[in-house]
Amino acid sequence: MTAYIIRRLLATIPVMIVVALFVFLLLHLTPGDPAAVIAGDDASPAEIDGIRSKLGLDRPIWEQFVIYVLSLLRGDLGTSIFSNLPVTTLVMQRLEPSVVLALSTLVVAVLFAIPMGVLAAWKARSAIDRIVMGFSVLGFALPVFLVGYLLIYIFAIELRWLPVQGYRPLSQGVWETARSIILPAFALGMVYMALIARITRASMLEVLSEDYIRTAHAKGVAKKSVLLKHALKNAAVPIVTVIGIGLALLISGVVITETVFNIPGLGRLTVDAILKRDYPIIQGLIILFAGAKVLINLMIDISYSFFDPRIRY
Amino acid sequence: MTLLATADTEPAPAPASGDVILSVRDLRTQFFTRDGTVRAVDGLSYDLERGETLCIVGESGCGKSVSALSVMRLIPEDAGRIVGGSVTFEGTELTDMPEHEMRRIRGNRISMIFQEPMTSLNPVFTVGEQIAESLRIHQGLGGHAAAERAVEMLSLVKIADPRRRAGEYPHQLSGGMRQRVMIAIALACNPKVLIADEPTTALDVTIQAQILNLMLELKERLGTAIVLITHDLGVVAETAQRVIVMYAGRKVEEASVEELFRHPLHPYTRGLMGSIPRRSATGRRSGVRGRLQEIPGIVPSLREEIPGCAFAPRCSFAGERCSREKPPLEPHRPAHLAACWEVARVAATPR
Numbered sequence: 019m020t021a022y023i024i025r026r027l028l029a030t031i032p033v034m035i036v037v038a039l040f041v042f043l044l045l046h047l048t049p050g051d052p053a054a055v056i057a058g059d060d061a062s063p064a065e066i067d068g069i070r071s072k073l074g075l076d077r078p079i080w081e082q083f084v085i086y087v088l089s090l091l092r093g094d095l096g097t098s099i100f101s102n103l104p105v106t107t108l109v110m111q112r113l114e115p116s117v118v119l120a121l122s123t124l125v126v127a128v129l130f131a132i133p134m135g136v137l138a139a140w141k142a143r144s145a146i147d148r149i150v151m152g153f154s155v156l157g158f159a160l161p162v163f164l165v166g167y168l169l170i171y172i173f174a175i176e177l178r179w180l181p182v183q184g185y186r187p188l189s190q191g192v193w194e195t196a197r198s199i200i201l202p203a204f205a206l207g208m209v210y211m212a213l214i215a216r217i218t219r220a221s222m223l224e225v226l227s228e229d230y231i232r233t234a235h236a237k238g239v240a241k242k243s244v245l246l247k248h249a250l251k252n253a254a255v256p257i258v259t260v261i262g263i264g265l266a267l268l269i270s271g272v273v274i275t276e277t278v279f280n281i282p283g284l285g286r287l288t289v290d291a292i293l294k295r296d297y298p299i300i301q302g303l304i305i306l307f308a309g310a311k312v313l314i315n316l317m318i319d320i321s322y323s324f325f326d327p328r329i330r331y
Numbered sequence: 332m333t334l335l336a337t338a339d340t341e342p343a344p345a346p347a348s349g350d351v352i353l354s355v356r357d358l359r360t361q362f363f364t365r366d367g368t369v370r371a372v373d374g375l376s377y378d379l380e381r382g383e384t385l386c387i388v389g390e391s392g393c394g395k396s397v398s399a400l401s402v403m404r405l406i407p408e409d410a411g412r413i414v415g416g417s418v419t420f421e422g423t424e425l426t427d428m429p430e431h432e433m434r435r436i437r438g439n440r441i442s443m444i445f446q447e448p449m450t451s452l453n454p455v456f457t458v459g460e461q462i463a464e465s466l467r468i469h470q471g472l473g474g475h476a477a478a479e480r481a482v483e484m485l486s487l488v489k490i491a492d493p494r495r496r497a498g499e500y501p502h503q504l505s506g507g508m509r510q511r512v513m514i515a516i517a518l519a520c521n522p523k524v525l526i527a528d529e530p531t532t533a534l535d536v537t538i539q540a541q542i543l544n545l546m547l548e549l550k551e552r553l554g555t556a557i558v559l560i561t562h563d564l565g566v567v568a569e570t571a572q573r574v575i576v577m578y579a580g581r582k583v584e585e586a587s588v589e590e591l592f593r594h595p596l597h598p599y600t601r602g603l604m605g606s607i608p609r610r611s612a613t614g615r616r617s618g619v620r621g622r623l624q625e626i627p628g629i630v631p632s633l634r635e636e637i638p639g640c641a642f643a644p645r646c647s648f649a650g651e652r653c654s655r656e657k658p659p660l661e662p663h664r665p666a667h668l669a670a671c672w673e674v675a676r677v678a679a680t681p682r
Contacts, residue, residue, distance in 0.1 A: 143409070229450040235405055236445075237438035237465050237516060240431075251455045326455055327500040 023320060030312050035087070037308040041301045042086050046079065056099055056297060095302030100294055105302035108287060115185045116283035118195060119275065120268055122203035127210040128261060132250075134211075135218025135257075140245055142223060150215060157212025162271050166205035166278035173201060183280040206275040210264045217260045221253035228252070254325040262318035266311045352556055353379040353402070353441070353524050354419045360394075360401045362411030367634040371397040371411070373580035379524065384550065384557045386571035386588070388564065388603065392630045394580040395560045396446075399526045402558075403443050404433050420524070439469035442517035446529035448510035452501035458512045459485070459497030465519045484515040488545060507538035511545065518549060525550070526558045531566065543570055564603055568592060576600045579631055579641035582660060586667040596669035598646045598677055602626035605682075640672065648673040648680075 053070035054061070061069075070076050074085060089096070095105035138150035174182040180201055186194040225231065226249055234248045273285035284303065291299035323329045360372040372394040379385050387395045400406050402418050404425065418425040420441060425433065437443075445451045453461060462481035466472045472480060478497070485493035488511040501509055510530060517525055527546065531539035547570060550557055559570055567574055567588065574591045576584040576599065584597040595601045605624030628645035631637060640646070643653040652672050660670040663678075671677065 229445060229447050230453040232405060233445065233451045233513075233516075234453065235437070236403060236443045238434045238436070238468055239438075239464065240434060240468075248453055248456075252453070327457075328454060328502050 019323070023316075026316050026319065030316065033312055034305075034309065037305060038087055038090060039083065041304050042083050044301060044304075045297050056295070058295075090305065095305065096298035098291075098299050099296050105299050108299060109284065109302065109306065112282060112284045112287045114187060114283075115281045116272055116276070116285060118185075118188070118199055119202055119206065119272060119281065119283060120265070122196075122199045123207040123210060123268060124261070124265060126200075126203045127207040127214055127264070130207075131211040131214035132218050132257065135215040136222055136245055136250065138215070138219040139222030139226060142219075147219075150219070154212040154216050157208045157215075160208060162205055162208070162274045163278050165208045166202070166275060169201045169205055170279075185279075185281040185283070202275050202279040202281060205278065206268060206271045209271070210268065213260055213264050214257065218253065218257050221256045222249055225249045225252045251325055255322055255329075258318055258321050258325065262314050265314050269307055269310075350381045351378045352381045352421060353558075354417075355398070355402065356417045356419075358398060358401055358416035358418060359414045360397050360406060360411060361414050364634075369411070370580050370633045370636075372401060373633070374416070375577070375580070375582055376416075377575055377582065377585070379556050379558060381523070382550070382554050382556050383572050384547070384559060384570055386567045386574045387558065387560045387577055388562065388567055388574060389577035390562060390603075390630055392633075393577045394633075395577050396528050398577075399443065399528050399558065399560055402526065403437055403441065404428075404430075405437075405443075435469070438465050438517070438522075439520045440522050441524040441526065442520070442522040443526045443528065444510070444513045444517045444530050446532050448506050448513055448533060451513055452509055454501055457498050457500055458504065462497075462512070462516050462519050465516055469520045480519070481515075484519050485512070487518075487549070488512070488515045490515075506534055507542065510534060510538075510542050514542075514546060514549070518553060518555065521553055522555060524558065525555045526560070528560045529562070530559070532561070532563070539566075546570075576603070579637065580633055581641065581670070582668075583642065583671070584667075584669045585660075586664075590664070590667050594664060594667070594678070595682075596663055596667065596674050596678060597642075597671050598648050598673070599626070599642045601677065601682060602645075640670070648677055 051066070051070075053066045053073065053075050056073070057066045057069050074082055077085075093106060095109070097104055098108060101108070134150045134153070138147040141147050170182055173180050181198050184198060186198045188195050222245075230252075231244060231249060234244045239248065269285075272283065273289055275281070276283045276285035277289065284306075287299065288303050290296075291303070355378075356376050358372055358375045359370070362369040362371055375394070375398050377385065377387075387398070389395050397406070397411075401413050402425070404413075406412055413426055416426070420436065425436070428436075452458065456464075459478060459481045462484050463472075463474075463477035466477040466480050467474070470477075482493045482497050485496055490496050490508060490511055496504070496508075501512070504512065513530075525546075530546065531542050534542060543566065546557065546559075549555070557570075559566070561567060571588045574584075574586060574588050575582050576591075576597060578599050584591070584595070584600050586594075586596075591600065592604075595604060602624070603626070606626065626645055631641050631644065637657075639652075639654040639656055640649070640658050643649040646653065648671075650673060656672070658670045658672045660668050663669050663674045
């Protein structure tokens with residue numbers, strides 16, 4: 019097992035090198051001279067030359083790549099063109115809200131979706147099943163921003179239970195953070211819940227028709243235990259897979275959610291950087307998101323063997 | 332169920348002399364499909380005595396497995412249900428028992444093992460855990476005691492190195508070993524009745540004998556009564572004391588095993604016996620019976636009500652009356668019931 023984890027960690031290195039290469043080329047593949055692109059439309063030739071030598075763009079391209087990778091290895095993601103602050107500093111400032119939002123969404127979605135899916139599978143073709151599946155279709159169909167504004171309207175403006183927008187950092191107390199993050203988490207989690215509920219139902223339905231479920235009943239195991247112990251553990255691998263895939267997909271949702279709820283997180287940083295063409299920030303964020311995704315995949319793969327003993331590495 | 336209620340359906344099974352532990356009366360189980368109602372079990376009655384082995388024989392689709400699942404009340408709710416009759420275990424009616432009480436009987440007083448050892452064990456739990464679970468549920472054993480008892484059960488079903496095997500998962504065991512584990516699960520709580528639904532069908536021939544012998548040995552040791560469901564008359568001859576032959580959801584013949592093999596009365600039973608390879612006294616196949624006799628035709632659809640004898644379309648003895656009137660199940664010889672209008676002609680015809 020440990021050997022497998024080490025092997026998998028080593029295998030992420032080539033992946034990350036390819037990502038780094040892509041991110042590096044991003045600047046060079048953009049039409050036109052990178053220095054001119056960075057300098058903007060109204061820059062003079064002298065300014066463009068200044069930028070070019072400052073960023074080392076006048077050196078051979080392979081040399082630039084090596085320098086780029088070496089600085090990445092030192093944890094240096096570059097410097098923002100506009101604010102002149104290191105990208106790592108900017109990221110660290112914005113990291114907490116995004117991580118809290120992503121994890122809250124994960125918890126909310128899993129907590130609601132798995133019981134919904136199990137219930138729908140157990141009571142297949144019943145009214146409960148149809149309600150859950152209807153909710154699931156709705157979750158897929160409604161865009162995040164619409165759900166977000168709806169939730170704000172109902173719970174913040176009409177009922178006044180929760181703040182309309184903004185984020186309270188953990189340093190101001192967990193309760194305040196939770197109050198500020200619950201609506202965004204639900205808005206962002208809607209699609210995610212729909213996805214997990216659907217897969218849970220499908221996977222459970224398949225497992226519930228297996229012979230060993232009949233054996234469990236024949237042993238006199240209680241219905242609840244048949245569902246949550248005998249069936250759910252067998253149904254877990256596909257469920258964990260979509261939880262992982264979903265978590266990676268959340269990244270795009272985070273951008274919109276953070277905008278709707280005015281949360282100063284990585285999503286907002288990304289949007290602002292793209293609008294201002296602050297390439298070093300964009301590049302740094304891509305590397306970061308790619309790394310997060312690789313890590314999530316690794317964790318999912320490792321979790322498989324926990325759920326299913328037939329999977330051994 | 333009173334005698335009165337059964338009187339107009341069929342007589343009580345022949346040897347009801349001993350101590351009856353499980354009694355099935357006029358059991359009817361139906362499945363509701365898009366194409367209509369399937370009468371999978373259509374008025375089955377039998378008594379099981381303490382410690383005896385009763386075989387239920389018949390072709391695929393004759394309702395023998397469904398009758399077993401009905402006794403356990405394991406018919407999937409959305410597919411079908413018991414529509415009539417009664418099942419009593421130690422004098423208690425099971426068919427209308429609340430589910431939570433029925434759960435205390437399943438796997439504890441009445442156990443069941445299935446045809447498919449490869450898929451009947453849960454792949455994500457160790458076999459020790461799967462045995463221990465029954466003990467925790469029914470005998471209230473703690474985690475450690477149940478685990479210890481599970482190891483004992485594994486050695487009882489003659490699995491070598493039981494302590495190591497207890498920690499293994501089903502995919503690490505062979506088919507024969509998995510069926511041994513199923514037997515261990517079924518017998519863990521020392522049940523009074525074991526229903527075995529084709530327990531050896533999916534196994535290699537050499538393993539089949541081992542599993543059957545194990546079941547019979549444990550039956551003697553623990554005093555468990557066995558309902559053995561099979562399509563294999565060879566298995567019947569080796570294991571049963573009494574035999575029920577089922578056709579199209581009904582019992583067509585019942586007798587002790589010696590009586591049945593010596594004097595089969597129903598043409599269907601004769602057909603089944605003709606379909607197994609036999610050897611003559613000299614050890615070679617005799618010339619006359621050189622070919623296996625197959626029963627012509629197929630099992631009838633159970634969707635329509637069959638007015639006469641369900642076997643009539645396939646029966647060489649069938650007369651005009653057979654397709655019109657249902658033959659009653661009657662004793663034709665001592666302790667030997669058969670449902671056939673032409674018993675006299677069948678009995679007079681040499682096999």
